[in-house]
Amino acid sequence: MKISHYFELEAHVTGGIRESVKNQRKMLDRLDLQYTTEPTLDADVFHCNLMGPRSVWYAKRARSRGIPVVAHTHVTAEDFGDSFRFTNALAKPLKPYLERAYGLADALVCPSEYNRRLLETYTDVPTTVISNGVDREKLEGFESLADEYRERYDLRPPVVFLVGHVIKRKGLATFVELARRRPDLDFAWFGPLDRSLKGRETLSLIDNAPDNCTFTGYVDDVRGAYAAGDIFCFPTHEENEGIALLEAMTAGKPILVRDIETFSWLEDGEDCLKVSGSGVDAFADAIDRLEDPDRRRELGAAAADRSDAFSLSAVADRYETLYAEVA
Template sequence: MRVSHYLEFEERVTGGIKESVVHQRKMLDREGIEYTTGPTLDADVLHCNLMGPRSVWYAKRARDRGVPVVAHTHVTAEDFGDSFRFTNALAKPLRPYLGRAYGLADALVCPSEYNRGVIEGYADAPTTVISNGVDRGKLAGFESLKDEYRERYDLSPPTVFLVGHVIKRKGLETFVDLARELPDVDFAWFGPLDLSLKGRETTRLVEESPDNCTFTGFVDDVRGAFAAGDVFLFPTHEENEGIALLEAMTAGKAVVVRDIETFSWLDDGEDCLKVDPADAGEETAAFADAIRRLGDPALRERLGSTAAARSEAFSLDALAERYRSLYDGLI
């Protein structure tokens, strides 16, 4: 079996999509599946991770030649908005484009049940859910970096943190408002911060954030983020899955999430705390109450331990065989 495992714009794509592709290739390696990272029709399966124009071109020709096409549904119009500059304007025309592009696939891979529900409104192609997974080896030894990263960013426990690109959709306004509401708690957002790519509102929120709210920018070792942080706050408004969330759970961190459909698989009070997205006037208070509750070390320990156990089902070892089954079925 030979797979053309292609990520269009690979040299430019960052964040969750790039991380998912890294995970997929590690899983293919685990299964001993031969693959090329360039697009080619000289393969048993063409697997496209981002349906840009070149991927669409290859997908059309693969179908003409009888080569099965797999498309990953990382991108939806729903999660495209409030990300980078101009993405809101592009979200509306993106939907019909993606409908046509995803419709070229013989199989669509969705990272979550929520994402599958969204995608079923785009195209009639068969869907299968395979989590983006979590690379447990990537976090190995993270605890040893705790003192270094806390000292580097002047953070005192219990630190509330988030990992990933700083974008409005992920709950930036809530994150900043909470730091203002809880001045005695340190908040740290670890991840790329290029304000030239952000909209005016994102820039304003970052520049006007209080002193106890730190935006670190890119960190050279992401393990340091999970070492320095104690409570993983994920107030995202729209998410296909959330690799950073799975990583925080794997690291045994207490998690607070917005109660949206994406996270329906999480159990409130067992492996996380969920905050109902109430009206804007009550939202900050509700999140602040959850964070105050997690000032209790025993509660943090209990939620983190349960989360770590729950995350084992998302390890690359647990998921890898699903790709072989998918490809075998198509061939």
């Protein structure tokens, strides 16, 4: 079986989608499946990861030739808003476009049950939930980078941290306000800033953040982020799954999240702490509790155990099953 595993705009798209595609291809390598990263109709399955206009063009022609189309649902109108400049204006017309684009597929791959429930409002195409997975090998040896990255960014443990693009949707305002309320703690957000893509409100939050809130920009080795950080604080308002969350769990970090539907599979007080509502007070209280190193170790160990189910080796067979079903 040959798969056309296509990622439109691959040279330009970063963040979680890029990491998911990397993970998928590692899983395909594990399965010893033949695939090309080029869009081609000389394949048994056309699998697209981003339904841009070129992917739609190929999907239509694949269907006309009887080649099954698999589409990943990384992008929804719901998580597109409050991301980059102009995305709020584009979010409304994006949904009807995605309804038509995803409707061209024979099967949709959703990274979470929450994402699947959203997609059921877009189209009646059959859906399969397959986690983006977490590449455990990518994080190997991260502990050795702790001193280097703490010195580089002048961080003193316990460090409250987050990994990923700095965007409003991921709880930027909450993160900055938490840092302002806790001047005795260091807060660090590891990830690209892309200032030219930011709206005024986002730039204002970044530029007016307190001195104990560091925005590192792109880091050359993401393992350094997980080495330097002690409490993974993820106050995101909307997420399809959250690869950085899975990575932090794999690294054994205690997890603090907003109690949104995406994270319903996590158990509050067991493998994470959850905060309800949009206020900052509850997040501040949770951070108070996580100042106890024993509690951090306990929650971090439980998170690491829970992350086993998301390893690439645990997820890979789902792709082989899916391709066999559609081909």
